[in-house]
Amino acid sequence: MQNQSLGQLRLHEMLELDVPKPHVRSTAVRGNRRTIEGQDALIEQFPPRYVPEDNAVGHLRFALRHEPLDMGVLTAALKAMPKQGLETWIKSEPTGAVSRRAWFLYETLTGDTLDIEDAGAVTYVDALDPERHIVGNGARSRRHKVTDNLLGVPGFFLTVRRTAKIQQHIAEKLDEVAKAYTENVPAETLMRAVQYLYTKETKSSFEIEHERPTPEKERRFIAALEQGEKFDPTDEKGLIALQNEIVDPRYAASDVRDFQNFVGETLGSHREKVHFVCPKPKDVKPLMSDWRKMTARLKQDAEPVTAAALIAFTFVFIHPFEDGNGRIHRFLIHHVLLSQNYTPKGIIFPVSAAILRDIKEYDTALASYSDPLLTHVKYRMTPNNEVEVLNETAHLYRYFDATRFVEYLYDKLAETIAIDLKEEVEFVEKFDRAYTAVTNQIDMPNRRASVFVRACMQNAGKLSKKKREQFPELTDEEITMIEEAIAEALAELDES
Structure with a gap:
């Protein structure tokens, strides 16, 4: 009993599926229901009363009731499991919500049709549980009385767990x-x-x-x-x-x-x-x-x-x-x-x-x-x-x-x-403030003023010695005055 695999993990083992294991892995243990967050998997532990019959149908039923679905494992399992067993189960529970979901998923994911008559007058049920999955807008399947809320189309389906x-x-x-x-x-x-x-x-x-x-x-x-x-x-x-x-x-x-x-x-x-x-x-x-x-x-x-x-x-x-x-x-x-x-x-x-x-x-x-x-x-x-x-x-x-x-x-x-997003908006706002501060001090050509402002903003508000050589027309006193004006303008912006 201890750590007996259940649901999709058991289907993966039982049917020897050639796909990656599911992220959510259910096991049976003595004791209470527990969830353990592992590095590569989420371990769901269930007490003995949850354990199904140890066959493909039993573990598929368990997965549909208790687990978020892994589309890779589910598709491979449905293609590998005996078709007759599925038909027998679904015919025995023709109005059941879980059996109809299994029926719909089998025919949708395998492209094969089961020998079952269309569902009668029953309430529609979601193919994927919206509390466990991110789902799409539903389209109704009249044959199964199931709402198709899967993410994808036949031949390309994905699942997304509704995580915290x-x-x-x-x-x-x-x-x-x-x-x-x-x-x-x-x-x-x-x-x-x-x-x-x-x-x-x-x-x-x-x-x-x-x-x-x-x-x-x-x-x-x-x-x-x-x-x-x-x-x-x-x-x-x-x-x-x-x-x-x-x-x-x-x-x-x-x-x-x-x-x-x-x-x-x-x-x-x-x-x-x-x-x-x-x-x-x-x-x-x-x-x-x-x-x-x-x-x-x-x-x-x-x-x-x-x-x-x-x-x-x-x-x-x-x-x-x-x-x-x-x-x-x-x-x-x-x-x-x-x-x-x-x-x-x-x-x-x-x-x-x-x-x-x-x-x-x-x-x-x-x-x-x-x-x-x-x-x-x-x-x-x-x-x-x-x-x-x-x-x-x-x-x-x-x-x-x-x-x-x-x-x-x-x-x-x-x-x-x-x-x-905020950095780029704030950069433009700071650049404009600094540019205005420069042109208020010195009547510089627009391009020269822009280059000066960029050089200062890239060096904590100061013109570096290397960039100083690009402005030989300005005196040291003028550069100091402009730097102070830029600092004052940016401080006012920060305060606002």
Whole structure:
């Protein structure tokens, strides 16, 4: 009895499922009901009275009653478990809420139809429990009398657990916080701050990939961001055109990749350490086709941050292009938030700047998916140090628990609204005050005054010795006078 596996964890063991284990792992123990937060899993302990029959149907019933669902485990289990056992159970409980949910999930996730007549006059029940999951707007299935509130479409479903962190961020209403803040900023100040925000997001997005964009690359990426709200990610040609716009023309794609890709690092003796294996070339087109359908539904049915996280992270895991995947991944976050009116009109949240401040946390979030996935991808290194995948892996990219990515994106949005958005607005306000202080003291050309102010603001309000050489026309007394005027102006702004 002690530590006997239950629910999805037991299904994983019993059916020998070739997918990562669920994050929530239920066990039977002597004693009281307990929850233990582990480093890589949430352990739910149940007393003996909860233990079901030790067969696939028994543990599926337990999972539907007591656990948040992992879409990877659930889909694999439903495809592997005996069909006859499911039919027998559902026919024995034709009006049961749990049996109808199992029936709906089986037919939706496997594409197979059970030999069961349509449900009669019974009350509709949600496919996913909204108290345990973040769910989409429901569409009714008349056959099962179940409300389809899943996140995705047949061929591409994800689950997001309703964790305390996500609940807290939803309650914070970050979009309303940002809108309230920007409404109190003078229009001209906000307009200039937005230009800094676009530049900051662009440079940060490139720097995450250890690149420094050329002025032309920077211009093209900013132009893409400015049109982000109108972008249509479900347009296959439009997505390829976006990739062409933001990468070096030599690496512009004419279609999704037809070669195997992986993420890794080169070690000594030219050996490769593989961190992530992308989908097989033959799977990329079908995956992207279903990704576009999923994207359309999430934008319509899911709350904006959940939709943005799921759309953006699944894209980067598919890795459809040779170059530009990471930048498009972060671009898609902006597109969804802008198109769903989560971001204030005309503003951009520089999420990449928040990511860049703690790049290890970003890597950890990505690894929460890639590390477990890698144990289920069988591959070999070719003589040319390329990866050859030896087993079928498409299901690993289509169905999984995406909770970590929603939590991560919410964290970064909260950070960038609290820090980056306010920093850029405050910079413009301080610059204007300092500029006015300078021109009130000396009748300088506009460009010279701007350069002087920037030089002082970059050096704690003082003109450095090196920058002093750029202003030979000013006396030391005049420079001291201007520095004091700038300090006084900024102090007055801080007090206000």
